[in-house]
Amino acid sequence: MRWPTLLFIFIFTTLIIAMNGESAEPEQVHLATTGIPEEMVVQWGTEEDTTVSCPSGNTVEYGIDNDNLNLSKNGNNDMYLWTTCTHTTLLSNLNPNTTYYYRVGGDGEWSNVYSFKTLEENPDKIIIGAIADHGTSSNAQETTSNMEGENLNLVIHPGDISYANGAGSGNSIGDQSVWDEYQNQIESLTSESPHMYAPGNHEEDSEPYGFDAYESRFFNPGPNSFWYSFDFEFIHFVSISSEHEYEPGSTQHTWLKNDLEDANENRGNYPWIVVFAHRPMYSSNGDGDGHGSEIEFREAMESLLFDYQVDLAIWGHDHHYERTYPVFEEEVYSNNSGTQNDPFYKPGATIHIVAGMAGRSTYDGLEEPQPLWSAYREVAYGYTLFEATNTSINYKFIRNSDMQIADEFWLVNTINVQEPTETPETNYNQTNQTEDTSLINQIKELNYLETPFIIIIIAITAIFNLKFRKK
Structure with a gap:
């Protein structure tokens, strides 16, 4: 008979404390990411009177002016078999490359003002x-x-x-x-x-x-x-x-x-x-x-x-x-x-x-x-x-x-190849390459004119002979 009575007294007392609980001072402020650039997760802890109730506020007040936190967002909380209550609030639709100032808490208990900066766009x-x-x-x-x-x-x-x-x-x-x-x-x-x-x-x-x-x-x-x-x-x-x-x-x-x-x-x-x-x-x-x-x-x-x-x-x-x-x-x-x-x-x-x-x-x-x-x-x-x-x-x-x-x-994951910014000095190999390119172009011109094949062969032979005579 004593155990049911004691259990009832414990539950009743806990509920009375929970109903009359006051907000605790926010501490343990920390951020997390969803991976979405326009979002930031704000978390903090409060030291509560029991392990079953968290009456402290779940609000984040924030803005781009340290002296004017004109936006607010409410979140939720979670507890385990300990008196620390963890509060979690998701901020969304944040602007890129912007410093946001914020404080956490509610019901008369607020943290200091903190800040974070969102990433630039790209x-x-x-x-x-x-x-x-x-x-x-x-x-x-x-x-x-x-x-x-x-x-x-x-x-x-x-x-x-x-x-x-x-x-x-x-x-x-x-x-x-x-x-x-x-x-x-x-x-x-x-x-x-x-x-x-x-x-x-x-x-x-x-x-x-x-x-x-x-x-x-x-x-x-x-x-x-x-x-x-x-x-x-x-x-x-x-x-x-x-x-x-x-x-x-x-x-x-x-x-x-x-x-x-x-x-x-x-x-x-x-x-x-x-x-x-x-x-x-x-x-x-x-x-x-x-x-x-x-x-x-x-x-x-x-x-x-x-x-x-x-x-x-x-x-x-x-x-x-x-x-x-x-x-x-x-x-x-x-x-x-x-x-x-x-x-x-x-x-x-x-x-x-x-x-x-x-x-x-x-x-x-x-x-x-x-x-x-x-x-x-x-x-x-x-x-x-x-x-x-x-x-x-x-x-x-x-x-x-x-x-x-x-x-x-x-x-x-990429090897960059730099293109030369100045025209290289002429050397022997480059001169020969230029002459060879000119020779090839002459041959191509013959083909474009649909010249009879035997004439093309004669012409190519003549062009090569001319090149070697120049050397």
Whole structure:
């Protein structure tokens, strides 16, 4: 008899609190993209009194004047078994190449005013950031601060985001307050540049949470939280999960095959394909406390990347930076230097990046000797970014300690041939070519006059004799 009574009291009390709840102060402001240039997804969190009710406002006020936020849009909210409520509002019909100012909240509780800038219409280039294994350490904060000055149009994050769960892979229930700490820590970056994610092993709590925090806190443009794709100017991005079933015949494997097939046929509109997920198919950081290449994941998925000519694959999980040559089944397809003067031109296989150096303690377990497929590797904190155009990708790893470019490469899909702008000086070969051209023209004229064949033969013989006499 006591349990039904206690349950009734709990439910009744919760409803009373919910009915009398007040709006909470907005925090954890972050942006996401739908892939449509005229849209921006705005998300934020509020700390509520219960895990079952979110009375705080879902409104974004925005405009092109910092002092006149004359537009507004309402959204929705979501909660899991935690008191943080995530609010999501979609802004649409935005103008290109425009700075928008915005604040979030409602019912008397508003955030500070933030801003973001929409892309130009048909931009010459875009700049994408890529980091993984971030967390809340001082090194992670330094990475965030350094990235703020890069004018990033988008950031992709291949998993192990906050480290709320230090054990990972469903082995314990993490401290959910670390999610709040993390999202407040990176707000200065996420409030101005949209971020898109893939799940890592440290996003998975044991039951009853599972991946609830990841699913509730972050927007994605597809019906599935764990694998999805979107187009962003020149690039088709594909986020997949190394933490869910991926074997051939699985739902994810079938989806990926269909998505990459469509993307490869749509190269005319989006010439580049970039895949990102957490566990790396190629990593030489496998000694000691490292992890190394995820062989089972690679054997299940790599053939799809090869068949549909995925250009870049960006991973995390191992806490260092590493870049491969274009590689498939450990066979190197191009050993170009990758410099601007010697770029990778349609190399025929994917270049893999491990970008797990964003803030979590580094792994110093590099295998020796360095594998032939490994082009560059370094154990250092930092971040990566790449500038993309219709015809090129320029990828860089920037080291935090000195803000120097530690590694850089170029990938191109077109080789430009420069036409000479001045008439070259005459030389012997060119003089002979001119005389030969004149000779051919004389022969053609004879044919056009429908001259009898025997006369043409005599004439050709005479012309050749005249030429050799001149020499």
